[in-house]
Each structure stands twice: as structure tokens, then as C-alpha cells.
Amino acid sequence: MPDDRDPDPDTDSLAPSDPAARPDPVAAARSGCLKLFVGFLFADVVGFALAAWVLIAQGPGWLVPLAFVGPGAMFLLVFGGAEIPRLIRQAREAVAATPSPESAAAVAAGEGVEAGTAARPRTAGREAGDAHPTVAVADTEPGAALAYRLKPVGVPWGCQFGCLVVAALFWNGILSTFVVNVVRGWNRGGLIRWGELLFLSPFLLVGLAIIAAALYAGLNWIVSSLVGRVVAELSDHPLAPGAAGRVHVAQGGIVPLGRVAVWLVCTEEATYVAGTSKSTAKKEVEKHPVADPEATGGSLPLTAEFAVPRDAMHTFHAPNNKIAWTVRVTGRALGVLPYRADFGFTVSPE
Amino acid sequence: MTDAPEVRLELAAREHRPRGELAGAFVIAGGPPDGTRSVEFSVLWRTSGKGTEDIGVVHYRAWKADDGTLAALPNPSTFAVPLPPTPWSYDGTLVKVHWLARLRVRWELLGRTREVVEDAEFTLAPAARS
Numbered sequence: 203m204p205d206d207r208d209p210d211p212d213t214d215s216l217a218p219s220d221p222a223a224r225p226d227p228v229a230a231a232r233s234g235c236l237k238l239f240v241g242f243l244f245a246d247v248v249g250f251a252l253a254a255w256v257l258i259a260q261g262p263g264w265l266v267p268l269a270f271v272g273p274g275a276m277f278l279l280v281f282g283g284a285e286i287p288r289l290i291r292q293a294r295e296a297v298a299a300t301p302s303p304e305s306a307a308a309v310a311a312g313e314g315v316e317a318g319t320a321a322r323p324r325t326a327g328r329e330a331g332d333a334h335p336t337v338a339v340a341d342t343e344p345g346a347a348l349a350y351r352l353k354p355v356g357v358p359w360g361c362q363f364g365c366l367v368v369a370a371l372f373w374n375g376i377l378s379t380f381v382v383n384v385v386r387g388w389n390r391g392g393l394i395r396w397g398e399l400l401f402l403s404p405f406l407l408v409g410l411a412i413i414a415a416a417l418y419a420g421l422n423w424i425v426s427s428l429v430g431r432v433v434a435e436l437s438d439h440p441l442a443p444g445a446a447g448r449v450h451v452a453q454g455g456i457v458p459l460g461r462v463a464v465w466l467v468c469t470e471e472a473t474y475v476a477g478t479s480k481s482t483a484k485k486e487v488e489k490h491p492v493a494d495p496e497a498t499g500g501s502l503p504l505t506a507e508f509a510v511p512r513d514a515m516h517t518f519h520a521p522n523n524k525i526a527w528t529v530r531v532t533g534r535a536l537g538v539l540p541y542r543a544d545f546g547f548t549v550s551p552e
Numbered sequence: 553m554t555d556a557p558e559v560r561l562e563l564a565a566r567e568h569r570p571r572g573e574l575a576g577a578f579v580i581a582g583g584p585p586d587g588t589r590s591v592e593f594s595v596l597w598r599t600s601g602k603g604t605e606d607i608g609v610v611h612y613r614a615w616k617a618d619d620g621t622l623a624a625l626p627n628p629s630t631f632a633v634p635l636p637p638t639p640w641s642y643d644g645t646l647v648k649v650h651w652l653a654r655l656r657v658r659w660e661l662l663g664r665t666r667e668v669v670e671d672a673e674f675t676l677a678p679a680a681r682s
Binding site for chain 2: 303470485522
């Protein structure tokens, strides 16, 4: 039985076939679509001009829509009748000629090398061709109490508050002109127009939601300002599944944080295209307690020992899908105001 | 030939450790069909779930009619591909990571390109996650 165990450098197989040998079906399909589009556009411009001429010349009313639609319809009938089937054939040919996803990924980074469909994720301190190209190592700084100081993740509350205030002003500012008109109408007529109210309701709800989000972000901004800079440090980094380590948490603000709890949190992130925009969904899938305020007293600074779960998934970082680990610090300022901060770290495969 | 070729892709084992070796064989019953343009064999990981698919290819080999390599296609063919240490197979809520060996055959019939794709899934994970 033949065997292809020998690393036969079959690099030629990755190269595209001789482009001069056959026309590029993708380029042909694009060119055909462009011709069709430009022709149809030109026919429509002619139709518009004809309709305008009929109007100016005070021709019969039924001639205006006919003059407007006629040239475009004639173009589609005459040119499109012959061209559209050819375009469909070219499009099929283009799809068939498209390299397979595996081929494209292999060409992107070379045979036998892990490759993604998009740009390779940034891997701090790692070179291309590393054994773990999808394990992005979180950036750290030298710590004061332990070796590695982790960096906070997420958008700061102050930035969130600022953006939400701008969004709330913009949305509700525009909406207010409609609301004022409706209310004036009620005052004049004394009747509530339920249709208008029904139409505006979803927009009003969105406006209220933005205001609520801005208030929430503002409250968190005030709390984080009072608590000051909270730092989380690890004794070792990155950490493999099952590895033991120590975490140290301290703060520098004027209001002491109480009932402090520390957790290891694993979050999945999936980026997807919805309509014309990209969205990212996040879900916490694991949460392991490291420091319980009942056991530690809940005040800062605190140092606790922990172990990464033996069956933990390593950090994973692909262009559209991520598995991220964080050290989460929660607590209460002034006894009642909730506080939360996440610090990124890496669970390495080995 | 008018029907799709019967393609079989089999793996020696379905569970593999990081840095292990994926062994198996594939066969195109009766050989590649007339008009075959390419036969591609790859070992790859891909994501599924809510996010847009990511793909990473760790082994790729193609036999093409254009460059004359198709004639050298061993049929049946065995393979032994060294596996990387990561990413591990993962079955999460939003994100899933699958490993698979894939055989893709493309051929032309009546002026149209057709293809058949055969996948064989396996897991890549350390003992603690198996």
C-alpha cells in the first residue's frame, strides 16, 4: 500500500495553475456584472431624461412612467436576456475555481504550518511558527509583591460613561423633537393619538435604556474612582492546567474595599457578522473561587493560593473565536457600592 | 462516470494526545473519476458555534491535474501526520474547536465543477480533558 509518510515537498501543488492557460473566471464574472450594472444605470438615466422631457412637453400622463421604466426594461430584455445566463455560468465557474478553505489557509502560512483565515493573532513574546500560535500570552508587568502584575481587561468605566452620555444626548435629543410635537398636538386637540404613541414607544424605550446604562456606568465610574487603582499579581505566568500559584490583590484609593472575593473566570467570545456590522457575544463558562471574604476577612491587601483546574481549557485566540481567562476581583465600597474588575492572564497548554 | 466517486477516509484512532500522530488511510473507489481536477488531503482544526468560523491547517497536500501530480496519487493512500500541541478539542457554549482529517475531490462533468468532501473527526486533548 503506498504511503505518503515521507515529507515530499509538494509545494508546487500549492501554487495556482498557469494563469495564461485559462481565463480567470472570477475576473470574467466581475467584468460581466460591471457591464450589466453600468448599462442598466445608463438606461435608467435615459429613462429619467425621457420622463422629464415628457413632463416638460406636457405629454400624456400615462407616458411618464412608460418613458421612465421603458429604457431599463428594454435593456434587460435585449442585453440581459443574452448576458444574464452567461453571467450565471461565469459565477458558477468562479465558485468552482475558488480555492478550497484548506488550500487558502495552507497557502497563507505554508504547508504544515498552522494558518488562519485571517491575520494571525498577536502573541506577545512569541515568534511566528511557535508551537502555540493560537495561545495568546497576556501582557504583564513586573509586580511589587509577586512576579507578574496583570493588566485590567475591558473598557474603563469612565470611557463607558462618556460614550453612553454622548449616545443618550444624541438619541434622546433627536427623539425629543418628535415627542414635543406629539405632546403639543395632544394639548391642542385634547386627544391622545394612540398610533403616534405606539410608533414612538420603542424609540422611547431605547432612549430610557441608554440613560439607564449611562447611570449604571456612571455609578461604577464613581465607585472605581473612590476605590482607586486595584492591582492583581501572580507568582507564575502563564499557568498550565493543574498548576498552583499565588495571587496578590491590593488597592491604592481612599475608600477601602470590603468583602473582597477573588475568582478565576473563563469566558468564551464569539465574533459574528449580523447584517452589515460585527458583533461579539460573551459568555462566562467557568468561575472558580480563589479567595472567599468569609475566610480571608475580605479586606485588602490579600494573598491567596490557588490551582488552575486540571481539566481547564487553555487560552485560545483565533480571529473570531476566543477563550479567555481572567482573575476577577469583586468587593463593596462604603459597605454597599458594588465593585468589579477583571485582570487577564493566560492558561497555557503546558 | 456520472455519479460522485465513493470516497472513504478512515482513522486508526479517534482520540489523540497533543504532539501525537494521526494515522489513517483514504481511498477513492475505482480511482479518481474522469475529469478530476484535484484531490486534496488536509488535517485541520476549525471552530463552530456562534462566531464566524476560524480554520487552521496543520497538514495539506494536493494532487492536481494541472501540474501533473494527480497521476502520482497513491490510491489507496495511508498517512501519518504529526499533530501540534494546540488547540485542544473543545466543546463550549459559544465556541467549539473540532479537529478533522478532510479529503476533497473536485472533478469536471459536462462543463461544471463538482466536488465531494469526506471528513473524519477526531479529538486532540491531554489525558486530563479526555
